[in-house]
Amino acid sequence: MIVLLPLAAVVARSTDGGLDGFWRAVSSREAVAALRLTLIVSVAVVAINAVMGTLIAWVLVRDEFPGKRVVSAVIDLPFALPTIVAGVTLLALYGPKSPLGVNIAFTRVGVALALLFVTLPFVVRAVQPVLLALDREMEEAASSLGASPLTTFRRIVLPNLRPAIVAGASLAFARALGEFGSVVLISGNVPFKTEVAAVFIYAQIGNDNVTGAAAVSVVLLALSLLLLASVSRLGKRRHDE
Amino acid sequence: MAIEVRGVSKRFGDFAALSDVSLTIPGGSLTALLGPSGSGKSTLLRVIAGLERPDAGSVSIEGRDVTRAPARQRNVGFVFQHYAAFKHMTVRENVAFGLRVRKRPKAEIAKRVDELLALVHLTGWADRYPSQLSGGQRQRMALARALAVQPSVLLLDEPFGALDARVRAELRDWLRRLHERIHVTTVFVTHDQHEAMEVAEQIAVMREGRIEQVGAPAEVYDRPANEFVMGFVGPVTRLGERALRPHDLRLSREPVKGARQAIVERVVPLGFEVRVELRAEGGEGLSAQLTRSQAAALGVGEGDLVWVRAADEEATRRSGRGSDVSATPQASAASPTRG
Numbered sequence: 057m058i059v060l061l062p063l064a065a066v067v068a069r070s071t072d073g074g075l076d077g078f079w080r081a082v083s084s085r086e087a088v089a090a091l092r093l094t095l096i097v098s099v100a101v102v103a104i105n106a107v108m109g110t111l112i113a114w115v116l117v118r119d120e121f122p123g124k125r126v127v128s129a130v131i132d133l134p135f136a137l138p139t140i141v142a143g144v145t146l147l148a149l150y151g152p153k154s155p156l157g158v159n160i161a162f163t164r165v166g167v168a169l170a171l172l173f174v175t176l177p178f179v180v181r182a183v184q185p186v187l188l189a190l191d192r193e194m195e196e197a198a199s200s201l202g203a204s205p206l207t208t209f210r211r212i213v214l215p216n217l218r219p220a221i222v223a224g225a226s227l228a229f230a231r232a233l234g235e236f237g238s239v240v241l242i243s244g245n246v247p248f249k250t251e252v253a254a255v256f257i258y259a260q261i262g263n264d265n266v267t268g269a270a271a272v273s274v275v276l277l278a279l280s281l282l283l284l285a286s287v288s289r290l291g292k293r294r295h296d297e
Numbered sequence: 298m299a300i301e302v303r304g305v306s307k308r309f310g311d312f313a314a315l316s317d318v319s320l321t322i323p324g325g326s327l328t329a330l331l332g333p334s335g336s337g338k339s340t341l342l343r344v345i346a347g348l349e350r351p352d353a354g355s356v357s358i359e360g361r362d363v364t365r366a367p368a369r370q371r372n373v374g375f376v377f378q379h380y381a382a383f384k385h386m387t388v389r390e391n392v393a394f395g396l397r398v399r400k401r402p403k404a405e406i407a408k409r410v411d412e413l414l415a416l417v418h419l420t421g422w423a424d425r426y427p428s429q430l431s432g433g434q435r436q437r438m439a440l441a442r443a444l445a446v447q448p449s450v451l452l453l454d455e456p457f458g459a460l461d462a463r464v465r466a467e468l469r470d471w472l473r474r475l476h477e478r479i480h481v482t483t484v485f486v487t488h489d490q491h492e493a494m495e496v497a498e499q500i501a502v503m504r505e506g507r508i509e510q511v512g513a514p515a516e517v518y519d520r521p522a523n524e525f526v527m528g529f530v531g532p533v534t535r536l537g538e539r540a541l542r543p544h545d546l547r548l549s550r551e552p553v554k555g556a557r558q559a560i561v562e563r564v565v566p567l568g569f570e571v572r573v574e575l576r577a578e579g580g581e582g583l584s585a586q587l588t589r590s591q592a593a594a595l596g597v598g599e600g601d602l603v604w605v606r607a608a609d610e611e612a613t614r615r616s617g618r619g620s621d622v623s624a625t626p627q628a629s630a631a632s633p634t635r636g
Binding site: 201202203211 | 368371379381382394442
């Protein structure tokens with residue numbers, strides 16, 4: 057009830073103006089631009105984090121280096137930090153008064169950077185325990201059978217990590233789709249350029265266009281559900297053992 | 298010589314896993330590395346396989362110095378205690394892995410895999426996943442996988458250690474027959490002296506990172522190099538200062554010159570044999586092993602008084618009485634697996 061009731065309310069609200077109204081709201085040029093930007097940036101960010109997250113998990117599990125525990129703790133920072141604080145931090149670091157001399161505020165790169173930051177821990181934390189539990193002898197067996205380290209990683213390690221990577225990446229994707237706090241400041245919310253879906257929804261509420269906000273919300277919702285369904289199907293296919 | 302290990306040492310932190318170990322393994326032989334846990338036997342096997350790098354010494358396989366070669370260039374087959382099955386691959390894909398890595402033609406791979414699956418009796422299981430197999434089947438799959446690449450040596454690390462007793466006995470037997478058929482130089486690690494005696498042609502007994510003795514099973518059993526080997530490869534009992542096999546004790550109901558007096562504490566029937574636990578005058582415990590008929594002839598029970606001496610003193614101190622019973626006249630070379 058706690059989950060389904062609000063969902064039903066949003067769906068109901070989105071069709072206040074009939075299906076026609078829903079379609080008009082969703083297909084407005086600004087809404088389409090916001091959704092498209094959100095989708096494209098999220099896919100790119102998740103792809104990067106799937107690779108980087110796996111790499112970081114690998115280093116954290118397999119390598120010994122001084123300060124490993126500190127690094128491990130820092131990975132969780134984006135989880136612990138309120139997203140608006142992350143937004144402020146990013147703006148201070150990469151905004152107009154950047155101490156690094158990098159000003160990417162109000163650009164799509166800025167949006168991507170914010171999303172990269174807040175979704176970083178998902179893949180790392182999903183892959184890490186699986187990698188820890190992975191039977192090292194499988195890798196030794198592969199190498200004694202003549203496999204190079206690269207082949208061993210590709211044919212032995214990666215297939216065993218895949219479910220965890222997919223799970224982590226889909227959580228990261230869901231998060232990126234709806235991210236608001238960390239993006240709202242650095243993106244500048246320029247319509248057609250840097251305005252993401254969540255910020256667009258917020259703006260519509262401000263403009264008293266509740267139906268439009270609800271309609272775009274429903275699209276995001278549908279995307280998330282679609283993702284969940286496909287991930288669970290992927291999971292089933294991989295676990296026919 | 299198929300495998301030549303010279304002066305190999307390996308430390309893990311403060312722990313010396315191997316100290317200056319040298320070992321020669323003849324081509325086509327079936328050798329057991331036998332020792333208690335922590336004796337370095339698995340480390341030695343892993344050094345031969347290239348899964349551990351020795352701190353000192355050299356390893357050569359079929360005349361080629363492979364000390365610096367990584368595992369994948371040594372052409373060894375390795376079988377792990379816990380199978381190390383590739384969980385995400387079917388049985389067929391597991392067995393084919395080494396051949397696919399070597400980029401053999403598809404038809405050749407399919408043919409070879411079929412042969413191997415037949416060899417390990419898994420023909421009907423080719424499309425299953427390892428999680429659908431029993432432990433014994435998984436280990437046979439692992440063996441087929443290791444043999445697929447026609448290794449110059451086959452190394453097995455406690456291959457039957459994770460299996461229950463019945464399957465273990467079956468697989469031991471099967472391994473020995475397999476070896477008779479394909480004659481690949483084989484080294485296996487075990488802590489079970491029965492297993493070593495039953496399967497191997499040559500046994501290397503290890504302790505604390507060193508090799509204590511290398512020899513045929515009967516040799517190691519009958520002429521152990523020291524007390525450790527003696528104790529490890531079979532049961533030992535003490536008679537005064539001497540350590541000897543329980544079946545080398547002679548019991549008599551009548552006083553015998555030079556024999557020690559002892560009280561029977563327990564008579565334990567072990568099927569074909571009977572173990573008689575004794576307490577000597579000084580309070581020390583010892584145990585003798587007799588066949589069932591010998592025990593019946595002697596007719597001892599708990600609380601009886603007997604005289605004990607070593608079998609090899611018998612000739613000189615023979616009392617000549619009917620009640621004198623010798624434990625095992627066949628002196629064990631033919632059946633070293635008792636105890």
